[in-house]
Amino acid sequence: MTDIDTKNTIDSMLQEDRCFAPPSEFVEHATINKADDLNKLYQLANDDYETFWATLAHDEIDWHTRFSKVLDSTNAPHYRWFDDGTLNISYNCIDRHLIERADKTAIIFEGERGDIQRLSYRELHSAVCRFANALRLHGVEHGDRVVLYMPMVPEAVIAMQACARIGAIHSVVFGGFSAEALKNRIEDAGAKVVVTADGGYRGNKIIPLKAACDEALSHGCESVNAVFVLKRTGEDIAMTTGRDIYWHDATKLVADDCPPEWVNSEHPLFLLYTSGSTGKPKGIQHSSAGYLLGTIMTMKWVFDAQDDDIYWCTADVGWITGHSYVAYGPLALGMTIFMYEGAPTVPDAGRFWKLCQYHKVTVFYTAPTAIRALMKAGDAYPGSHDLSSLRLLGTVGEPINPEAWMWYHRVIGKERCPIVDTWWQTETGANIIAPVPGVVVTKPGSCTRPLPGIDVAVVDESGNVIKEPNKGGYLVIRKPWPFMLRAVWGDEERYRKTYWALFNNKYYVAGDSARCDEDGYYWIMGRTDDVLNVSGHRLGTMEIESALVAHEKVAEAAIVGVPDDLTGESIFAYVVLKGDRPIDGIDENLTAELRQWVGKQIGSIAKPKEIRYADNLPKTRSGKIMRRLLRTIASGEAITQDTSTLENEAILEQLQGKQ
Ligand code: WT7
Numbered sequence: 001m002t003d004i005d006t007k008n009t010i011d012s013m014l015q016e017d018r019c020f021a022p023p024s025e026f027v028e029h030a031t032i033n034k035a036d037d038l039n040k041l042y043q044l045a046n047d048d049y050e051t052f053w054a055t056l057a058h059d060e061i062d063w064h065t066r067f068s069k070v071l072d073s074t075n076a077p078h079y080r081w082f083d084d085g086t087l088n089i090s091y092n093c094i095d096r097h098l099i100e101r102a103d104k105t106a107i108i109f110e111g112e113r114g115d116i117q118r119l120s121y122r123e124l125h126s127a128v129c130r131f132a133n134a135l136r137l138h139g140v141e142h143g144d145r146v147v148l149y150m151p152m153v154p155e156a157v158i159a160m161q162a163c164a165r166i167g168a169i170h171s172v173v174f175g176g177f178s179a180e181a182l183k184n185r186i187e188d189a190g191a192k193v194v195v196t197a198d199g200g201y202r203g204n205k206i207i208p209l210k211a212a213c214d215e216a217l218s219h220g221c222e223s224v225n226a227v228f229v230l231k232r233t234g235e236d237i238a239m240t241t242g243r244d245i246y247w248h249d250a251t252k253l254v255a256d257d258c259p260p261e262w263v264n265s266e267h268p269l270f271l272l273y274t275s276g277s278t279g280k281p282k283g284i285q286h287s288s289a290g291y292l293l294g295t296i297m298t299m300k301w302v303f304d305a306q307d308d309d310i311y312w313c314t315a316d317v318g319w320i321t322g323h324s325y326v327a328y329g330p331l332a333l334g335m336t337i338f339m340y341e342g343a344p345t346v347p348d349a350g351r352f353w354k355l356c357q358y359h360k361v362t363v364f365y366t367a368p369t370a371i372r373a374l375m376k377a378g379d380a381y382p383g384s385h386d387l388s389s390l391r392l393l394g395t396v397g398e399p400i401n402p403e404a405w406m407w408y409h410r411v412i413g414k415e416r417c418p419i420v421d422t423w424w425q426t427e428t429g430a431n432i433i434a435p436v437p438g439v440v441v442t443k444p445g446s447c448t449r450p451l452p453g454i455d456v457a458v459v460d461e462s463g464n465v466i467k468e469p470n471k472g473g474y475l476v477i478r479k480p481w482p483f484m485l486r487a488v489w490g491d492e493e494r495y496r497k498t499y500w501a502l503f504n505n506k507y508y509v510a511g512d513s514a515r516c517d518e519d520g521y522y523w524i525m526g527r528t529d530d531v532l533n534v535s536g537h538r539l540g541t542m543e544i545e546s547a548l549v550a551h552e553k554v555a556e557a558a559i560v561g562v563p564d565d566l567t568g569e570s571i572f573a574y575v576v577l578k579g580d581r582p583i584d585g586i587d588e589n590l591t592a593e594l595r596q597w598v599g600k601q602i603g604s605i606a607k608p609k610e611i612r613y614a615d616n617l618p619k620t621r622s623g624k625i626m627r628r629l630l631r632t633i634a635s636g637e638a639i640t641q642d643t644s645t646l647e648n649e650a651i652l653e654q655l656q657g658k659q
Helices: 024-029 035-047 049-060 089-093 095-101 121-137 154-166 179-189 209-217 289-301 320-332 351-359 368-376 402-412 492-499 541-549 588-601 627-634 651-655
Strands: 105-110 116-120 145-149 169-172 193-197 200-202 205-207 226-230 244-246 270-274 282-286 310-313 336-340 363-366 392-395 419-421 456-459 473-477 508-516 522-527 531-534 537-540 554-564 568-577 610-613
Touching (some): 049 289, 089 095, 089 154, 095 121, 105 154, 105 351, 121 154, 145 179, 145 209, 154 169, 154 320, 179 209, 179 270, 179 588, 209 226, 270 320, 289 320, 310 320, 310 351, 320 336, 336 351, 368 402, 392 402, 402 419, 456 508, 522 531, 531 568, 541 554, 541 568, 541 588, 554 627, 568 627, 588 610, 627 651
Parallel strands (some): 105 336, 169 270, 193 226, 310 363, 363 392
Antiparallel strands (some): 105 116, 456 473, 473 508, 508 522, 554 568
8 A cells, every 4th residue: 555645635625515405206206215214224234234234135135045144254354144045146136037027128238230139037047047058068167267258248147147057156357458468367267168259349340359368368278178259240260179169059959947056155256357556456256145135235225226227337247337237236136227339439429328218228327437528529419319218327436526427417317317426346346335316415526425234434544533524534344244355366465455454454445535524425535555547447557567567678667647537547657668768758659569568468448648758767765666756747737745855856857758
């Protein structure tokens, strides 16, 4: 963890006084629409939070064998919930709806090119069973890891559910990650099988997923013995005999029923890799029962899940949002989800609104970066579509600036739809701080209050709760919750160090700074570690630095985040070359080469927006790179920090681009 400057960086400058009561039209039909009902939930949770969660787990999950133990803290900070129960997640998301909702649409899908597919719960059941049988036939068993590298098509959800059905642990790798990133994740997870597609459509291009997969598997990845390939684009691809098999062939001759494997509540449902403050992404391990409960409860509390909703969460299944609010939560409640494969701007910036209109989307959940991009495109796009089906809007991934919030509220929601700003993380599994929209008054830019049963606080360096309103500190969670992460795959030390060490295992440390206002509303202020948030996606500065120094011409690199109108933060790289600094610090070819290189090592989202070459980096006499100084320089602000401890003060001119 880097130094956290409580005096300067953490004191908040933001003043936002606007308040929005839940619109009456929404309140009328909302499931939780009385303050008393919500207060009762808080009361129950406060009286006895274990019983509170146990009751919900009993009521909301279909168990194979019921649990008798609620919370087991014996091995804290590895907490176990509902430990002696057994269940199957896919059974809970599909089979249990077959009695009453077999013909209800589970998934509506539209591809970037306009192809539409609909799958009923009965059809979803059969597709999941077939693929589960195919996996079993290829030797995938309880506890085996399966890596998915897929486009945003129904088969991505089908493959996740199929893994859950047989107790295999999936690890979805976002299709925008490079071959190298894929390889690292396959190896870390020790995956037996990879599921991919010939390609996917995005931004009027074909993403060559199978080619990247072949490259990843061409060196290392010894654990992999089969690759399933979905035909999506029909492009010519290489197939390796004995290893690669087409999805449609694999699912042809298998039965369309597959008995679910009953797993323990604590059985890992999935690993999902996320960036941290070291070079290597970490495999966040989630449980089965506790995780499922989190997705169900937050779908009800925050998204006011209703039977006739068409629920659209725009996140890719490669991120946690696509796990909890595409593949699991809404299906566990028997809802209809909408999935879209492509970019929001194809063929134009009206695509999302056209999709909302055509498919009659009722709940729409997206990221601030998308909202800002669509806002920039102008009001004519949403203005020319009928958005009257919408009743609730959501946002996630980074703090939403009040201007974007107001636009979302006014132009998309027509002041009829509450906005749920949901704070959570890959590690928390589901929403943690978010409004219950039929009751809670919202303030643009605040994720409002922690959900019932979740004990959030802002604490100072010594771990004391900051009582003074609006004073920033570390955001922590003080009690375990059912949908919390269980481990970092294969790295116990990192689990303890990253999330628990700072306050001696007492609190879960989120890595965000936050403040709490006089009404008990939380305002997220940014990360306290070396993690950037670019378009709502987490990227470790060290991860990008390691990628840069792996290039033969680079001696040293420092990455900082710079505020960006569209993406929240953008990546700024300071690079010291092994050879001479380019004349005037400019070498466009090398800059293009390095950006390309980072794209290849990690993925396009990690490409630095700007690269500045220097003879060396500003370091303290003890050799520590002065990141805060670099950040100031990159933002073009005047240097107010004390630079007297700098080893080479003369470098400042050069870093500012003045030489
Ligand atoms: C980090 C987690 C959870 C899904 C998306 C990202 C930031 C997330 C908000 C929000 C302010 C937010 C935090 C957090 N963040 N939601 N509503 N307001 N900041 O998941 O990649 O695990 O990133 O995203 O900094 O720690 P993730």
